[in-house]
Amino acid sequence: MADKIINLDEFNLSQEELFAPVDRDSLDSEKITAPRYSYWHSVFRVFFRKKLNIVILLLLAVIIAFTYIYPAVIGYDAAVDPYINLMDSSAKHLTPAAAMDKFGHNIHWILGAGASGQSTFDAIWYGSSISVSMALICALINMTVGVVIGAIWGFSRKVDIVMTEVYNIVGNVPYILLISVIVLIMSASFWTMVFALTITGWLAIAYFIRTQVIIIRDREYNLASRCLGTPIMRIASKNIMPFMTSVIVTLAATEIPSYISYEVFLSYIGMGLSDMSLGRLIEASQSAMQTPGWEIEFWAPVAVASIITVVLYVVGQNLGDASDPRTHM
Numbered sequence: 001m002a003d004k005i006i007n008l009d010e011f012n013l014s015q016e017e018l019f020a021p022v023d024r025d026s027l028d029s030e031k032i033t034a035p036r037y038s039y040w041h042s043v044f045r046v047f048f049r050k051k052l053n054i055v056i057l058l059l060l061a062v063i064i065a066f067t068y069i070y071p072a073v074i075g076y077d078a079a080v081d082p083y084i085n086l087m088d089s090s091a092k093h094l095t096p097a098a099a100m101d102k103f104g105h106n107i108h109w110i111l112g113a114g115a116s117g118q119s120t121f122d123a124i125w126y127g128s129s130i131s132v133s134m135a136l137i138c139a140l141i142n143m144t145v146g147v148v149i150g151a152i153w154g155f156s157r158k159v160d161i162v163m164t165e166v167y168n169i170v171g172n173v174p175y176i177l178l179i180s181v182i183v184l185i186m187s188a189s190f191w192t193m194v195f196a197l198t199i200t201g202w203l204a205i206a207y208f209i210r211t212q213v214i215i216i217r218d219r220e221y222n223l224a225s226r227c228l229g230t231p232i233m234r235i236a237s238k239n240i241m242p243f244m245t246s247v248i249v250t251l252a253a254t255e256i257p258s259y260i261s262y263e264v265f266l267s268y269i270g271m272g273l274s275d276m277s278l279g280r281l282i283e284a285s286q287s288a289m290q291t292p293g294w295e296i297e298f299w300a301p302v303a304v305a306s307i308i309t310v311v312l313y314v315v316g317q318n319l320g321d322a323s324d325p326r327t328h329m
Helices: 039-047 051-074 096-103 120-155 157-170 175-185 190-198 201-217 220-227 232-240 242-268 278-284 286-290 295-323
Strands: none
Touching: 039 295, 051 120, 051 295, 120 157, 120 190, 120 201, 120 232, 120 242, 120 278, 120 295, 157 201, 175 190, 175 242, 190 201, 190 242, 201 232, 201 242, 220 232, 232 242, 242 278, 242 295, 278 286, 278 295, 286 295
16 A cells, blocks of 8 residues: 555645754763662662661661770770679669669669679760670671672682682681680780681682572673673673672671671680670679579670670661662662
């Protein structure tokens, strides 16, 4: 069937109106009509979408404030404050009500007094600052070393051969046993514990990252980059590591609480820090656990340590879920 011929005169339009020239802008032609996307904006949008995350984040802010700000505001002196009432026998092992009757109604005595007449509340938050600081430092070291070495391990076959053997040997040594031996050989100080937790702590992280890198290194876009001559380090830093942000955040969420747990456990069995950390407080108050009227001296630091680890874990897990681009739809 022949095409129908259209008579342009029936439109009653001039030649200029019918055939107006269209401007061509090379930059405008490259623009895509789509909403702007910001990765971190989407992460926080997804994270704060859940009201539970807001509540937990506020609880974390309160914990951080009491962990770092409260001891500094009251001027807590670890060399003096725990023994300020040592010579007063009537100030030892007091319940919260008895401590407030003796010393006055203020925040220092809401958890009673300990074996030396010290404020249990003040001692707990000073101990928390030590335990949390140690956990954050260990996590920073292990995550940084583990992620970098894991990325190289997953790309280089020569490194893979060597590191796999190292992992098979060191990874089969019980971690808690290795930490205990190092602490026993060296003095049980803050930096000794950091050294013990980081000397091999990065190895399991590196192996996990290596496995994730191997999974995605041979995908089409990475093969294309390698064919174009893109350096391995650039492929790892630009193509792979951003894709693994949610994995790294989720891994960090499990690592930070675990270091607090290690410190508490080692101190509980008598091989922890020499400083009065949460673990040392729990270890020092073991006898109060089964003594009527003294139980709060033991259960108060246990409860605070549990709350800190759970809150850090939940915040990290939820942030890791929000970091996954698949949740940004």
